[in-house]
Amino acid sequence: MSRRTPPPAQSVTSAPEPLGADQARRARRYLIQMGIRVVCFLVAVLTWSRVPLWVSLVLIVGAVVLPYIAVLFANAGRERRDDAPPGYLPHLLDAAPTARPVAPAPPTPGPGPADEPWRAGDRPTGHDGADDDDTRGGTR
Numbered sequence: 001m002s003r004r005t006p007p008p009a010q011s012v013t014s015a016p017e018p019l020g021a022d023q024a025r026r027a028r029r030y031l032i033q034m035g036i037r038v039v040c041f042l043v044a045v046l047t048w049s050r051v052p053l054w055v056s057l058v059l060i061v062g063a064v065v066l067p068y069i070a071v072l073f074a075n076a077g078r079e080r081r082d083d084a085p086p087g088y089l090p091h092l093l094d095a096a097p098t099a100r101p102v103a104p105a106p107p108t109p110g111p112g113p114a115d116e117p118w119r120a121g122d123r124p125t126g127h128d129g130a131d132d133d134d135t136r137g138g139t140r
Helices: 019-046 053-074
Strands: none
Touching: 019 053
16 A cells, blocks of 8 residues: 655745735825825925926826826736645646537438438338338337
8 A cells, every 4th residue: 555645735925915915005005106196296386486397297297197007006906926836737727628529420412312202112121121110119
């Protein structure tokens, strides 16, 4: 009898960050970025006539573009970890099941005597010469 080695235990360091901690980290980052936006806007307004015009315009553009970037980062969600736990096979989990091959349809015979309708008295005979009876309860 062979002994199997048990699978390795899940490492605590490879566990994902808790959802609450992830949401708090993203909210903190968003608030910091919005704070930078407010500072950019206030500095642009307060220094409008004291600094060159291009500096004020750069600050205003930063104040306009920063909310879009902040929302993108806040909605990014949980980051994927490159190091997967042992035994995790993502290529097998993401693959779709393979389809079974379909057999081709049998060829249809061309026009000939086999396509003629049978008359009541003309019944074809089987390979052994006996009459075929395909009705339910018939004899063979």
